[in-house]
Amino acid sequence: MKGRRYxxxxxxxxxxxxxxxxxxxxxxxxxxxIVVYSFNANPINxxxxxxxxxxxxxxxxxxxxxEGNFDSAFTESPExxxxxxKNSFLVALSAASIATVIGxxxxxxxSRFNFLGKRFYQALLLLPMLVPDIVxxxxxxxxFVGAGIHLGLTTIIIGxxxxxxxxxxxxxxxRLAGIDTTLEKASADLGAGPLTTFRRVTLPQIMPGVVxxxxxxxxxxxxxxxxxxxxxxxxxQTLPLFILAMMRRGLRPQITALAVxxxxxxxxxxxxGLFLRNRKP
Amino acid sequence: MTTNINKGVSEMTRRHFRIAGAATAFAFFGxxxxxxxxxxxxxxxxxxxxxxxxxFSEEYGVEVTLDTYSTNEEMLARIQAGATGYDxxxxxxxxHDIMQQLGLLQPAYPNQMPGxxxxxxxxxxxxxxPDGDYxxxxxxxxxxxxxxxxxxPELTSWDQFFAYARENPGKVSMLDDLRETLGVGLIxxxxxxxxxxxxxxxxxxxYILEQVPNIGAFRYDVxxxxxxxxxxxxxxxxxxxxxxxxxxxxxxxxxxxxxxTMYQEDLCLLATAPxxxxxxxxxxxxxxxxxxxxxxxxxxxxxxxxxANDLLPEELRxxxxxxxxxxxxxxxxxxxxxxxxxxxxxxxxxxxxxN
Amino acid sequence: MMGGTVRSRRRxxxxxxxxxxxxxxxxxxxxxxxxxxVYSFLEPGLYGGVEWTWYPYNYGRILGWPLNAYExxxxxxxxxxxxxxxxxxxxxxxxxxxxxxAAFWVSRMSQRRKSFVMFLITLPFFASxxxxxxxxxxxxxxxxxxxxxxxxLGVISQPLDMIFSGFAVVLGMVYIFTPFMFLxxxxxxxxxxxxxxxxxxxxxxxxxxxxxxxxxxxxAPGIMAGSIIxxxxxxxxxxxxxxxxxxxxxxTGNLIERAFLQSRDWxxxxxxxxxxxxxxxxxxxxxxxxxxxxxxxxxx
Numbered sequence: 047m048k049g050r051r052y053x054x055x056x057x058x059x060x061x062x063x064x065x066x067x068x069x070x071x072x073x074x075x076x077x078x079x080i081v082v083y084s085f086n087a088n089p090i091n092x093x094x095x096x097x098x099x100x101x102x103x104x105x106x107x108x109x110x111x112x113e114g115n116f117d118s119a120f121t122e123s124p125e126x127x128x129x130x131x132k133n134s135f136l137v138a139l140s141a142a143s144i145a146t147v148i149g150x151x152x153x154x155x156x157s158r159f160n161f162l163g164k165r166f167y168q169a170l171l172l173l174p175m176l177v178p179d180i181v182x183x184x185x186x187x188x189x190f191v192g193a194g195i196h197l198g199l200t201t202i203i204i205g206x207x208x209x210x211x212x213x214x215x216x217x218x219x220x221r222l223a224g225i226d227t228t229l230e231k232a233s234a235d236l237g238a239g240p241l242t243t244f245r246r247v248t249l250p251q252i253m254p255g256v257v258x259x260x261x262x263x264x265x266x267x268x269x270x271x272x273x274x275x276x277x278x279x280x281x282x283q284t285l286p287l288f289i290l291a292m293m294r295r296g297l298r299p300q301i302t303a304l305a306v307x308x309x310x311x312x313x314x315x316x317x318x319g320l321f322l323r324n325r326k327p
Numbered sequence: 328m329t330t331n332i333n334k335g336v337s338e339m340t341r342r343h344f345r346i347a348g349a350a351t352a353f354a355f356f357g358x359x360x361x362x363x364x365x366x367x368x369x370x371x372x373x374x375x376x377x378x379x380x381x382x383f384s385e386e387y388g389v390e391v392t393l394d395t396y397s398t399n400e401e402m403l404a405r406i407q408a409g410a411t412g413y414d415x416x417x418x419x420x421x422x423h424d425i426m427q428q429l430g431l432l433q434p435a436y437p438n439q440m441p442g443x444x445x446x447x448x449x450x451x452x453x454x455x456x457p458d459g460d461y462x463x464x465x466x467x468x469x470x471x472x473x474x475x476x477x478x479x480p481e482l483t484s485w486d487q488f489f490a491y492a493r494e495n496p497g498k499v500s501m502l503d504d505l506r507e508t509l510g511v512g513l514i515x516x517x518x519x520x521x522x523x524x525x526x527x528x529x530x531x532x533x534y535i536l537e538q539v540p541n542i543g544a545f546r547y548d549v550x551x552x553x554x555x556x557x558x559x560x561x562x563x564x565x566x567x568x569x570x571x572x573x574x575x576x577x578x579x580x581x582x583x584x585x586x587x588t589m590y591q592e593d594l595c596l597l598a599t600a601p602x603x604x605x606x607x608x609x610x611x612x613x614x615x616x617x618x619x620x621x622x623x624x625x626x627x628x629x630x631x632x633x634x635a636n637d638l639l640p641e642e643l644r645x646x647x648x649x650x651x652x653x654x655x656x657x658x659x660x661x662x663x664x665x666x667x668x669x670x671x672x673x674x675x676x677x678x679x680x681x682n
Numbered sequence: 683m684m685g686g687t688v689r690s691r692r693r694x695x696x697x698x699x700x701x702x703x704x705x706x707x708x709x710x711x712x713x714x715x716x717x718x719x720v721y722s723f724l725e726p727g728l729y730g731g732v733e734w735t736w737y738p739y740n741y742g743r744i745l746g747w748p749l750n751a752y753e754x755x756x757x758x759x760x761x762x763x764x765x766x767x768x769x770x771x772x773x774x775x776x777x778x779x780x781x782x783x784a785a786f787w788v789s790r791m792s793q794r795r796k797s798f799v800m801f802l803i804t805l806p807f808f809a810s811x812x813x814x815x816x817x818x819x820x821x822x823x824x825x826x827x828x829x830x831x832x833x834x835l836g837v838i839s840q841p842l843d844m845i846f847s848g849f850a851v852v853l854g855m856v857y858i859f860t861p862f863m864f865l866x867x868x869x870x871x872x873x874x875x876x877x878x879x880x881x882x883x884x885x886x887x888x889x890x891x892x893x894x895x896x897x898x899x900x901x902a903p904g905i906m907a908g909s910i911i912x913x914x915x916x917x918x919x920x921x922x923x924x925x926x927x928x929x930x931x932x933x934t935g936n937l938i939e940r941a942f943l944q945s946r947d948w949x950x951x952x953x954x955x956x957x958x959x960x961x962x963x964x965x966x967x968x969x970x971x972x973x974x975x976x977x978x979x980x981x982x
Contacts, residue, residue: 059790062783062786062787062790063787065783065784065787066784066787066788066799069780069783069784069787069803070802070803072780072857073803073806073860074806075821076806076814076817076818076820076821076857077806077809077814077817079817079820079821079827080809080813080814080817083820123377147702148702148703148706149703151698151699151700151702151703152699152700152702152703154699155696155699155700159692159696159699161696165970167700167703168970169963169966169967169970170707171703171707172910172966173707173711173715173959173963174707174711175910175911175914175915176914176958176959176962176963176966177715177718177918177955177959178918178934178935178938178955178958178959179915179918180918180920180935180938180939180942180951180955181718181938181951181952181955182711182714184404184942184948185714185715185717185718186710186714187405188714188717189710189713189714189717191411197411197412204706204710205710207706207710208706208707208710208711209711211703211706211707213911215703216866216907216910216911217865217866217869217907219907220866220869220870220903220904220907221869221870221873223903224869224870224873224903225873239691240691240692240695241695254869254872255869258865258866258868258869261804261865262861262862262865265804265807265808265861268808268810269807269810269811269812271811271812271921272921276405279412283394285810286810286811286812289810289812289813290397290812291372291395291396291397292372292373293548293812293816293925301813302813305809305810305813306809308808308809308810309805309806309808309809312805312808313805317801400942400946403946404942497843497846500928503924503929505940505945539930542930543846543928544845544846544927544928544929544930545928545929545930546928546929552823555823555825556824556825557823557824557825557826557845669945669946670945670947673940673945673947676940677758677759677762677937677940678758680929680930680932680936681758681761681762681932
């Protein structure tokens with residue numbers, strides 16, 4: 047009996063691990079291709095392999111070279127690239143942070159309290175996710191301009207926070223729905239104020255949800271194209287807008303090299319995060 | 328009592344710091360005040376030689392920013408909704424007319440700048456601005472077919488293009504542009520690309536609908552696909568000649584013999600431009616033959632500046648697609664604004680895209 | 683007296699919690715949305731924008747009503763909307779099928795491995811979305827990676843026709859929406875009490891029974907959350923259909939984009955957008971109505 051259980055467990059393990067492997071392959075195949083093609087020496091047609099080179103990475107930092115393939119016809123200057131990337135990260139970090147705070151607060155409000163208009167709020171919160179990007183983008187643009195708000199990075203952040211809060215809300219709510227409220231009630235009975243209860247009992251339990259919400263918000267903001275397009279101002283172009291403009295003539299290896307670098311950077315940051323997390327006693 | 332006063336003072340200081348902090352944060356995030364020596368250009372993607380911008384920057388000490396758009400309508404939508412901060416835009420001729428009518432432009436008087444005499448008078452196509460008070464003609468080009476020579480050794484006409492598509496479904500592409508693609512339909516059914524006649528448009532729509540099952544995709548991003556051979560021939564702008572010149576055995580470009588559309592962009596000064604002086608300086612700069620020539624080399628577009636044309640390398644000057652003969656030029660049609668009759672096209676286009 | 687303080691503290695806490703979202707959504711969402719609603723009843727301006735005159739014909743046009751002598755009755759817009767629904771549902775279905783087992787795979791691991799694998803899963807999504815979509819183009823083209831590999835291995839003799847099709851569109855959308863589906867489901871699955879599962883097995887339930895009667899209901903909130911988060915942007919998406927679908931696969935998002943950017947018919951685009959939102963809102967209202975009582979009961 048035990049033997050059968052044991053081999054059944056092993057079978058499940060093998061199945062799950064096999065599936066997990068395939069899942070990772072699915073996620074990484076396009077990525078792998080991007081990495082490979084960032085070394086492609088062909089500047090005109092990224093899809094046709096002509097040779098291996100690190101030069102695209104070099105041009106990101108050093109600027110255009112002088113020989114044919116790496117001249118300014120096929121590369122962007124480091125200043126321009128840096129500016130665009132900086133904008134993207136600044137916006138994503140700010141918007142995700144603010145949205146996480148707001149979204150979590152709202153999730154707690156709606157799941158731990160009962161009040162008049164609760165249903166209204168529940169519907170309202172889901173509304174930003176219903177509106178097609180393009181309509182929200184144009185509506186926001188008209189609104190900002192009509193209210194005299196100068197377009198720039200701030201307007202992008204505001205626009206992002208508006209719809210990101212809903213995403214965080216949904217994720218944290220799902221998490222809140224699953225946890226046991228008895229601990230919280232016990233804490234309240236023992237005399238702890240709502241803030242203390244939240245900090246010490248609720249928050250640690252929903253932390254994976256909060257972190258997940260933050261990550262999702264960050265990613266969405268980083269990649270947002272349509273809404274950002276309309277509410278960005280002069281000189282506050284983000285990376286996706288930059289790439290979109292370039293996609294008409296075909297993507298160049300230098301840009302894939304840049305994408306790989308950003309990925310490496312994220313890898314480093316995430317590794318540090320992981321390392322710190324595992325260090326806790 | 329003293330403690331109270333001290334408390335009050337430190338409260339005030341704290342508040343001031345907080346306000347200052349907030350203000351700095353806003354300033355940091357928000358738009359930086361337009362400095363002297365700035366120029367903001369809003370242009371098509373890949374539609375100006377970055378060396379030209381660098382040269383201008385160096386000579387005049389002006390910092391140039393370049394933002395891009397992919398269609399006239401996108402640019403118009405943004406400008407209309409009030410996006411300010413740009414100085415120069417490059418609308419197509421019909422869009423130039425629209426923008427002038429809407430009061431979005433201000434005259435820059437390029438016709439009073441040195442070098443104006445080099446501008447080809449035929450390039451003054453704008454109906455609202457026939458004398459060049461507002462905008463400087465920038466570049467023109469035809470829209471033809473870019474093809475892969477290993478798959479199609481020689482391509483000369485739309486007929487051949489569509490015949491190939493019939494035999495090899497999915498191996499051709501057309502532009503994802505309402506007027507360009509319906510324009511081809513209109514040309515092939517013998518009408519003007521600016522037709523407002525419902526029957527002619529219906530005929531053009533029927534023609535294209537017939538070809539749709541064989542068309543692989545409606546795309547702008549054609550060059551890599553044709554180069555790799557995924558697509559044998561793609562409806563594309565003359566700017567593709569740059570690639571043809573780099574790989575002449577692999578790629579070819581042709582203006583089909585039945586006729587084609589052409590486009591022209593004008594460099595225009597926005598009414599809300601914050602840096603008018605620098606913008607006009609830039610226009611003057613672009614009028615210089617050496618600069619215009621350098622730009623044209625990168626764009627591989629048709630010449631509007633005749634003196635610049637003379638400075639171009641032979642292979643560009645004699646290229647029949649960039650600089651077509653008068654007979655071919657006669658078959659090219661440029662778009663005029665349709666006004667409310669654009670509706671005729673949009674339904675047709677929606678139907679084409681749905682099938 | 684004690685009760686009063688607690689209640690007012692709770693009240694204050696509630697107001698504090700709800701203030702930020704109310705401000706943000708009220709100012710930067712409801713008002714702009716109001717503008718869109720107003721626009722949908724206005725006449726399109728000649729060159730984009732709107733004329734401030736009452737114009738009720740936009741909605742009729744969506745249902746196919748001819749606008750004037752130029753057009754005939756033609757329900758193509760409805761057809762496109764149904765097409766979008768179809769693709770959005772397919773996207774939800776496939777991303778669910780892909781992410782659900784994956785969530786279990788991860789939650790079964792030790793804490794250390796879990797963090798590492800979660801990190802592996804989220805990492806690809808730090809690379810630019812547009813570039814990853816472009817990568818699928820490289821993968822699916824006739825001369826692309828997948829076809830080349832299959833041809834070299836001798837599995838096929840002619841390249842498979844994958845790109846510029848509905849298949850490519852669904853694949854692309856599933857790919858970009860994977861984190862949207864995975865994270866909610868995982869957050870839910872991770873909270874699963876394995877004791878319940880063991881109890882079910884000990885009571886003699888078959889694995890299938892355990893799955894259907896214990897696991898599925900317990901993970902339902904995550905599934906619903908993930909499905910909604912994926913369904914809605916999938917419905918309005920236009921980048922993937924235009925890029926991987928070669929613009930031959932038409933979805934409502936493409937229509938709206940064209941209305942605003944090519945046809946210069948802003949009110950029509952606004953009307954289309956509102957119609958989408960209304961239908962999705964309907965679905966959501968039903969969901970909220972159904973799930974709310976369960977919440978109040980505190981049942982699992």
